[in-house]
Amino acid sequence: MANGIKIRGPFGDCAPALYINGQYLPAPRTGFRAADLDMWMSPAEIAGVEIYFDAVPPEFQQPLSGCGAIVIWKKQNLSP
DSSP, X not given: OTTSOOEEETTEEEOOXXXXXXXXXXXXXXXXXXXXXXXXXXXXXXXXXXXXXXXXXXXXXXXXOOSOEEEEEEOOOOOO
């Protein structure tokens, strides 16, 4: 997980939980990498990003993770 996405947690750097449009994505054993995000969406598709280091809202907490969360919101397709 040396190349994975990390944030500063209470006990050092750790791999945060990742959510896209509120849906939790279980991390692969090697952790998420920026390249993984590039495969799922382009920057033009992103409406917003929330990063929680501590005081993570309950809907974005993973049991016993001890790390924060990254929440990515994608733009909604408004075309008919």
